[in-house]
Amino acid sequence: MTDRLTLAVVTAGLSEDSTTTRLGEAIAKAASGAVENAEQHVNIKVIQLRDLAHGLTDMMITHVASPAVQDAIDTVLNADGLVAASPTYKASYSGLFKQFFDVIDESALENLPTVIAATGGSPRHSLVLDTAMRPLLSYLKALVLPLGIYAASEDWGHNDLQRRIDRVGASLGTMLLAGSPSGASGSLDDDAARPGLRREVKDEFSNVPDFASLLASVGS
Numbered sequence: 001m002t003d004r005l006t007l008a009v010v011t012a013g014l015s016e017d018s019t020t021t022r023l024g025e026a027i028a029k030a031a032s033g034a035v036e037n038a039e040q041h042v043n044i045k046v047i048q049l050r051d052l053a054h055g056l057t058d059m060m061i062t063h064v065a066s067p068a069v070q071d072a073i074d075t076v077l078n079a080d081g082l083v084a085a086s087p088t089y090k091a092s093y094s095g096l097f098k099q100f101f102d103v104i105d106e107s108a109l110e111n112l113p114t115v116i117a118a119t120g121g122s123p124r125h126s127l128v129l130d131t132a133m134r135p136l137l138s139y140l141k142a143l144v145l146p147l148g149i150y151a152a153s154e155d156w157g158h159n160d161l162q163r164r165i166d167r168v169g170a171s172l173g174t175m176l177l178a179g180s181p182s183g184a185s186g187s188l189d190d191d192a193a194r195p196g197l198r199r200e201v202k203d204e205f206s207n208v209p210d211f212a213s214l215l216a217s218v219g220s
Contacts, residue, residue, distance in 0.1 A: 005176050007031060008079035009046045010072075012086040012097035013119075020119045021048060023151050023165075024085035027115055030169020031081065031176065038177050045079070047072045049096050056099045065103070073104060081113045081176045084137060088120035088150075092132040101136060110141035113175035115168055116148040126150040147171050 009028045013020030025046060032042040049056070055066040065073065076082060086097035116133040120126075129148040137144045147168045155161045 004041045004043050005035060005080040006043045006045060006075075006078065007081045007083065007172075007176065008076045009044060009083045010049065010076060010085065010097075010100065011046065012049045012094045012100070014050050014087070014094075014096070018087070018119075019151065019153075019156065020085050020087045020117075021046070023117050023119055023149065024083045026162075026165045027083050027085075027117060027149065027169050027172070030166050031083075031115075031172040032169075034170045034173025035176055038173075040177065042176070045075050047075060049100050052100070053096055056096070056103065059103055060099065069103070072100075076104070077108050079112065080179060081115075081172055082109070082142065083115045083117060083172070084133065085117040085119070086133065088118050088125045088128050091125055092128060093118070093136070098136070101140060104140060106139065107141050109137070111179075112142045113172060113179065114142040114144045115172050116144060117168075118148075118150050119152075120150065121153050123150075123152040123154070126152070143175070145171055145175065 007028050009021075009024040011018070011021040011024045013024075025044075028042075028044045028046075032044060035042045052069050052072055055069040059065050059069055084097075084101075086093040089095070114137055116129055116137060118125075118128050118133060120128070129150055133148070134144050145168070149161075149164055149168055151161055
């Protein structure tokens with residue numbers, strides 16, 4: 001890690017100015033503010049999946065990532081923290097949201113501090129955080145924070161939503177600082193800083209078997 005921490009925001013909002021993207025960016029801004037108060041800096045990188053929809057579909061078919069898709073994947077894999085936000089469709093995350101995380105190796109997000117967030121038209125779908133998004137990110141070994149945010153249409157414009165955003169952002173900021181080389185207090189050396197939060201970015205293609213040899217061995 002470097003002195004400047006990186007916070008990735010993956011948003012599956014479909015419109016140019018979607019509430020999903022606004023929510024993800026607001027959480028990242030709140031987390032950044034908490035880190036800045038500890039005299040560290042955060043670089044926020046927003047990944048709008050709507051711009052990668054065609055590339056993700058092509059990758060699912062060809063198993064080859066376009067430069068834009070690969071850059072998005074690398075951004076997430078090398079980030080110090082993640083905000084994952086999706087609109088609610090049929091009581092779950094959107095297909096586009098799932099498609100992006102489908103192309104990421106199941107252990108690549110291990111110990112990555114992650115906040116899940118969702119938007120929807122009705123507060124009745126708030127369980128999407130725990131019934132759909134949390135299991136998905138936990139399967140990918142991400143360190144999903146207990147606090148998440150669901151914002152229904154009626155929540156926008158109310159102070160309570162901003163209060164919840166600030167609370168979640170502060171929690172994520174604390175996790176970012178805990179995993180940084182200097183630690184939350186700024187007094188820990190690299191070897192002492194919360195080893196449980198250390199992340200080693202893994203290359204899922206580093207040990208690919210020779211399938212021609214494997215196939216040739218069948219029946220021999």
